[in-house]
Amino acid sequence: MADTFKIVGLMGRITSEIVTKTILDILAWLEKHHIQVVLDSALQEPIRDTGFNIIGLQFSQLRTMGESCDLVIVVGGDGCLLGAARAFAKSGTPILGVNRGRLGFLTDIMPEIFSSQFEAIFNGEYRVEKRFLLDAVVERNGVPVATGEALNDVVIHPGKAVQMIEFDLFIEGDFVYSQKSDGLIVATPTGSTAYSLSAGGPMMHPTLDAIALVPMFPHTLSNRPIVVAGNSEIKVVLTSGAPQVLPHLSCDGQASIQLAFGDVLYVTKKPHKLVLIHPKEHNFYESCRAKLG
Numbered sequence: 001m002a003d004t005f006k007i008v009g010l011m012g013r014i015t016s017e018i019v020t021k022t023i024l025d026i027l028a029w030l031e032k033h034h035i036q037v038v039l040d041s042a043l044q045e046p047i048r049d050t051g052f053n054i055i056g057l058q059f060s061q062l063r064t065m066g067e068s069c070d071l072v073i074v075v076g077g078d079g080c081l082l083g084a085a086r087a088f089a090k091s092g093t094p095i096l097g098v099n100r101g102r103l104g105f106l107t108d109i110m111p112e113i114f115s116s117q118f119e120a121i122f123n124g125e126y127r128v129e130k131r132f133l134l135d136a137v138v139e140r141n142g143v144p145v146a147t148g149e150a151l152n153d154v155v156i157h158p159g160k161a162v163q164m165i166e167f168d169l170f171i172e173g174d175f176v177y178s179q180k181s182d183g184l185i186v187a188t189p190t191g192s193t194a195y196s197l198s199a200g201g202p203m204m205h206p207t208l209d210a211i212a213l214v215p216m217f218p219h220t221l222s223n224r225p226i227v228v229a230g231n232s233e234i235k236v237v238l239t240s241g242a243p244q245v246l247p248h249l250s251c252d253g254q255a256s257i258q259l260a261f262g263d264v265l266y267v268t269k270k271p272h273k274l275v276l277i278h279p280k281e282h283n284f285y286e287s288c289r290a291k292l293g
Contacts, residue, residue, distance in 0.1 A: 005071040005122060009093070011040035011062060011084065012075030012100070019100045022111045023075050024052055026098065029115055033122065038069055066091035071277065075111075077101015078194075082252045085151040085274040089133055096121065096277040105193055105291060108282060117279050127278040131190045131206055132230060133270040136251055140263050148251035151274060152191030154267050156236060157183040157216065159248040159256065164219060170235040171228050178239070181218040183247075186211060186234055186267050193292065195253070201225045205284060211269075234267040 008030060012023050023043065030037050039047070041059040065072060066088040074084045075098045084095055097107030098114055109117050120126070136154045138146040148154065158165055165183055169176040187196035189204035192212055197203060201214035202225055209230035215223050228234070238247055238261050248256035249265065259265075 004124060005035070007036045007038060007069050007071075009038045009040070009060070009065045009069035009072035010043070010075070011065070011072060011080075012043065013080045014043065014046045015076075015100075018111075019075060020046065020050060022098060022100055022114075023047070024050060025111070026073060026075065026114065026118075027052065027057075029118060035122075038065055040065065062087050066093035069093055071096060073098060074107060075100055076107065078104065078106045079253070081106040082151050085131070085133065086149050086252070089151075089270065089272040089274045092272065092275055094128070094275040094277045105287060106190070106276065108278060108287065120280065121277060125280045127280055127282055129206060129276045129278060130273045131276060132188060132209070132273050134186065134188060134211075134251075135268050135270045136249065137266045138249060138257065138259065138263055139266070140260065145263075146249070146257045148249065148254075148257065149270060150191070150251035151188065152194045152252045153185050153187040153196055154265075155183060155185050155195065155250045155253075156238075156259070156265065157248055157250065157256075159246050159258070161245050163245040165238065165245065165247050166240045168237040168239055169213070170237070171226075171232050173233070173235070176226070177223070179215060179218055179220075179223060181223070182216040184236060185214040185216060187214060188212075193288070196225075197292075202227060203288065211267075230269050232268075234265075236265040236267075238263050238265075 038058045038060045071094050073096050074081045081097045098109045099107040134150045134154050136148040164180050166180045168178050185196045189206045189208045192204040196214045199214045201212050210227050212227050214225045247259040250256045
């Protein structure tokens with residue numbers, strides 16, 4: 001075994017018995033190879049309930065795990081890895097995803113064959129990929145009132161009401177258009193195969209330094225997605241809408257932030273990047289063929 005990953009963090013979301021089994025299998029593999037493990041403290045009780053011997057295991061809060069680990073293994077779906085990305089981007093801790101979700105664009109290790117892939121990865125045979133995240137800041141009367149961060153996308157939407165929103169879009173201070181639509185998706189290359197794709201946005205290779213702006217059901221035939229440079233400052237001014245509409249902002253589909261007309265949203269690239277570890281044979285285009293048909 002190479003000495004690259006001496007201390008490994010392990011996290012996951014216990015949603016079923018098969019997820020628990022995968023976590024236990026990985027714990028056993030790491031123990032067999034004499035690798036020090038730091039387990040997400042949220043897993044301590046579920047793992048103890050299985051009868052697994054947890055003596056000698058270290059536990060850590062998710063927010064501090066990245067500071068003590070050389071690698072974090074995430075067991076779950078892409079949603080679970082999105083949360084890990086937001087937690088560990090600042091520390092630069094590499095993340096390896098084991099898929100227990102559906103598509104698995106980000107969590108690309110299959111649990112049925114994880115041991116052979118782990119053997120290769122822990123012997124130094126892997127690919128490193130860096131993905132950028134987005135910062136979102138909402139200002140009201142010139143004062144910041146909410147912030148968020150996203151690996152996939154920042155989305156303005158009408159919340160519970162099915163009503164159109166009117167807003168002005170600016171890129172690097174230049175006026176682009178006034179639009180009336182259900183909202184706007186601001187997507188990274190990572191997010192281009194997620195919600196943005198469903199709304200008719202372009203697929204972008206994850207290494208591109210670009211951001212896609214995808215309107216949601218615009219009330220015009222000529223309004224199409226726009227791709228801009230990754231370092232662009234994106235500014236959205238909410239101008240008006242139906243009185244019963246309360247626009248919302250979501251980052252990676254997490255809990256919505258309620259907006260008000262007159263609010264200004266700024267979206268910029270985050271200074272810290274997510275570091276993903278892939279098997280050496282990983283191929284983005286093959287993933288697209290297999291997972292999107």
